[in-house]
Amino acid sequence: MNRPFLEHGLFIAPYHDIDESPTVALRRDIELVAWCEQLGFREAWFGEHHSTGWETICSPELMIAAAAERTRSIRLGTGVVSLPFHNPLMVANRIIQLDHMTMGRTMFGAGPGLLTTDAQMLGIDIKAQRDMMARALDVILRLLRGEEVTDKSSWYTLERARVHLLPYSHPHPEVAVASAITPSGGMTAGKYGLGMLCVAATETAGFDVLGENWKIANQVAAEHGQTMDPRKLRLVAPMHIAETREQARADVREGLARWCEYFDRVAPKGMGGLVGNGDPVDLLVNAGRAVIGTPADAIAMVEKLIAKQGEFGVLLLQAHNWAEWGATKKSYELYARHVMPHFERVNRLRRQSFDRLREDFEEMAEERQKGADLAFARWREKTGQE
Structure with missing residues (x-):
């Protein structure tokens, strides 16, 4: 199967255990991006959350600014800015500034906000969040293009608002819309021809509607006279891999159990049920919701997503922190060594060359020996030796 443009990246919500140092955890998020850039990952996205204690990045823009100074080429995205929580002009200005600071490596991901506890603290009607996101995004896109905007809503007022810097990127940084299960993300992305961040691609409900939402x-x-580009379609998948399935299971045994206790309480309907129903590794793996296994298992998961979705641009590994730091870094390294080359087909000619060596080995060995025998014979002839 020819996969000329599949790339690989990170999606960092993040998930930080409430019994560990938040300082160390945030620094490791930045270190992880730098590590993965060395391994060949092409992009990383940071989330925005304001409650629950686990997902402790409240400003993806700050994480991008910090990670940009530790890296050289990896693209860095907001995954996502929860638009109902912000004034659109402030969002546009921050993204433009980051675009200049990173010299074009910034990506802008937008969404309505996932955690209901975030919206409750801000007095936002949860049922209105998707409409609020769509309205704010329209304004932000106009501002990014340098337009003057006058608009008033329930949470912002703009009077002849405009940015005072145009973006570094032309016409502006890449924009992607969060998409989980409902069609709202796909509808918004389609209206403007934007990218899509399918954050629940391996969850049963999310997997089932991948093709429908893209359609x-x-x-x-x-x-709307737009065209969707599959290169800008991103699917998120949680994986932890090791040399053996047994080792992968051992790596995540404690961390996964802790994560399940949290995830069951914040997961959308139909995505929980991980506590009290058996081994969570079995529940996730058997349902196809995660990879906890070997590089071969990771390849199988990506192939499954390709078979379901068709062409897409980037596979984003969900940064879940199920394992200890050393095993986590090893997992990404194994992915880079064994999974990426499979889809990039970088070893195709090497395999063909080695196959030819195996096929012609005996014949070439015989010819090589004839050459050596001839060299000895000529030496004997020259020196008069028998």
Whole structure:
């Protein structure tokens, strides 16, 4: 299967155990991005959350600014900015500033906000969040293009608002919309021809609607004179891999159990049920929701996503912190050594060359020996030796 443009990246919500140092955890998020850049990962996205104690990045923009100074080429995205929580002009200005600071490596991911506890603290009607996101995104795109905007909503007022810097990137940084299960993300992305961040791609409900949501995005795009680019379609998948399945299971045994206690309490309907129903590794792996195994298992997961979705641009590994730091870094290294080359097909010619060596080995060995025998014979002839 020819995969000319599949790239690989990170999606860092993040998930930080409430019994560990938040300072160390945040520093390790930045270190992880630097490590993965060395391994060949092409992009990293940081989330925005304000409650629950686990997902402790409240400003993805700050993480991008810090990570940009530790890296050289990896693209860095907001994954995502929860638009109902912000004034659109402030969001546009921050993204433009980051675009200049990173010299074009910034990506802007937008969404309505996932955690209901975040919205409750801000007095936001949870049912209105998707509409609020769509309205703010329209304003932000106009501001990024340098337009003057006057608009008033329930949470912001703009009077002849405009940015005072144009983006470093032309016409502006890449923009992607969060998409989970409902069609709203695909509809919004299609309206403007934007990328999509499928954050629940391996969850049963999310996996089932991958193709349908992409179809919806393309239909809406056609209605608005836009075109959807599969290179800008990103799927998120949680994985931890080791040399053996047994080792992978051992690596995550304690951390996964802790994560499940948290995830069951914040997961959308149909995505919980991990506590009290058996071994969480078995529950996740058997349902196809995660990879906890070997590089071969990771390849199988990506192939499954390809078979379901078709072409897409980036596979994002969910940074879950199920394992200790050393095993976590090893997992990404194994992915880079064995999974990436499979889809990039970088070893195709090497394998062909080695196959030819195996096929022609006996014949070439015989010819090589004839050459050596001839050299000895000529030496004997020259020196008069028998």
